[in-house]
Amino acid sequence: MTCGPDETPLPVRVARPSLFLDRLPPPAQPLPRWRVDLAPPDITPWRAGNCGIPGVMHYEGRRPGPHIVCVSLIHGNEFSGAIVLDRLLRMRIRPRSGRLSFIFANPEAMDLFDPRDPVRARCVEEDMNRVWSPATLAGSRSAHEIDRARMLLPVILTADRLLDLHSMLWPGDPLILSGLSAPGRQMARHVSGVETAVADQGHRSGCRLIDHPRFSDDGPAAACLLEAGQHWHDSTVARAMQAVLSLIGPCCGVPVPDAPTARRTMVVTNVVTARTGAFRFVAPFHGGQVLPARGTLVAHDGRDEIRTPYDRCMLVMPNLRPARGHTAVRFAHAARSPE
Numbered sequence: 475m476t477c478g479p480d481e482t483p484l485p486v487r488v489a490r491p492s493l494f495l496d497r498l499p500p501p502a503q504p505l506p507r508w509r510v511d512l513a514p515p516d517i518t519p520w521r522a523g524n525c526g527i528p529g530v531m532h533y534e535g536r537r538p539g540p541h542i543v544c545v546s547l548i549h550g551n552e553f554s555g556a557i558v559l560d561r562l563l564r565m566r567i568r569p570r571s572g573r574l575s576f577i578f579a580n581p582e583a584m585d586l587f588d589p590r591d592p593v594r595a596r597c598v599e600e601d602m603n604r605v606w607s608p609a610t611l612a613g614s615r616s617a618h619e620i621d622r623a624r625m626l627l628p629v630i631l632t633a634d635r636l637l638d639l640h641s642m643l644w645p646g647d648p649l650i651l652s653g654l655s656a657p658g659r660q661m662a663r664h665v666s667g668v669e670t671a672v673a674d675q676g677h678r679s680g681c682r683l684i685d686h687p688r689f690s691d692d693g694p695a696a697a698c699l700l701e702a703g704q705h706w707h708d709s710t711v712a713r714a715m716q717a718v719l720s721l722i723g724p725c726c727g728v729p730v731p732d733a734p735t736a737r738r739t740m741v742v743t744n745v746v747t748a749r750t751g752a753f754r755f756v757a758p759f760h761g762g763q764v765l766p767a768r769g770t771l772v773a774h775d776g777r778d779e780i781r782t783p784y785d786r787c788m789l790v791m792p793n794l795r796p797a798r799g800h801t802a803v804r805f806a807h808a809a810r811s812p813e
C-alpha cells in the first residue's frame with residue numbers, strides 16, 4: 475500500500491509560456507572526466523561456463539532450496555559486480571542447499587572497456603537491459619545482446635531470487651530497484667548494504683531483466699537490480715559484495731557482515747523520457763535528492779518545462795545527458811510503512 479501526495483499531483487511536463495519561447499535552454503556542459511579506480515577483472519576461468527552456457531557458473535547443494543542467481547555485466551562497463559562474482563568463485567563459494575548461478579552476461583562488452591573513454595563499453599550493439607520482453611526474445615531480430623539474452627534464458631526461467639548487479643555513471647545515493655511485484659519489493663528490503671529501495675515500473679524504451687514475466691507476474695520468484703554506487707569506485711565493489719553476501723550467505727554457510735537494509739522505500743510515479751536532443755537539467759542534481767516543493771523546475775526539454783509533481787519528490791537516477799528517447803529522470807514518493 476502506498477500513499478500518494480496529499481494534493482492532486484501537478485503535471486510533470488508543461489509547455490513554456492510563449493513569452494519565454496525565445497529563450498533557449500542553457501547549452502549542454504561538456505562531460506566530466508570520470509574517475510576510474512578499477513580495472514576489469516580477469517574472468518578467463520569462467521568464460522566457458524560449467525553448465526553448457528558460456529559465462530554461467532552453476533552449483534547445486536545437497537539439500538533442496540531456492541535457485542539464487544547473481545548477474546553481472548548486463549552493462550559491460552559496470553564491472554564491479556563481475557569483480558565480486560570473480561572473487562567469490564576464486565574463494566570456491568558453494569551452496570549447501572539449493573542452487574546457485576553466477577552469470578557474466580556480456581563479457582564481450584567488458585572487453586571493449588578503455589579507461590580513456592570508459593562510458594563506451596556499455597554494450598556491443600544495444601542496451602542488454604532493454605531486451606527481456608518475451609516478444610523480443612521469441613522474435614526473429616538478432617543482435618549481440620538479444621542473442622546472449624536468449625542463451626541465458628534457461629537460467630533466468632528457473633531463478634527464484636535474482637540480483638542484477640549494476641553501478642551508476644552520475645553521482646547518486648546507492649539504491650536497490652524492484653518492480654512493483656510484492657516478492658520483488660520484499661526482496662529489496664532484505665538485501666543489505668543500501669538504504670534506499672525503489673519500486674518502479676521500468677522504462678518505456680524496453681524491458682529490463684527484473685521486469686521479465688518470471689519476476690513481474692503473480693508468481694513467487696523475485697528479482698532486484700542493485701545500483702551499488704558510481705562506476706569504477708572501490709566503495710561500489712564493497713557495497714555489491716555486501717549485497718551479494720546477504721543474499722547467498724545463508725545458503726552457502728558464509729557469515730554475512732552486519733549492514734543496514736533499506737530504511738526508506740520509494741515508489742516511482744513518473745518516468746520522464748527526453749523527447750528532444752536538448753534536454754537540460756537546471757542544476758546538477760544527484761540521485762536520491764529530495765526536492766521539497768511541488769512545481770519545482772527540474773529541467774527543460776526543448777520547449778517543455780519539467781517540474782516536480784508533488785512535495786518531497788525524490789529524483790531517481792537523473793541522467794544529466796540523456797539522448798532523445800532515453801529516460802532522463804524518474805520521480806518517486808515515499809511508500810507508506812510498513813511496506
Ligand SMILES: [Zn+2]
Binds near residue numbers: 548
Ligand atoms: Zn547498468
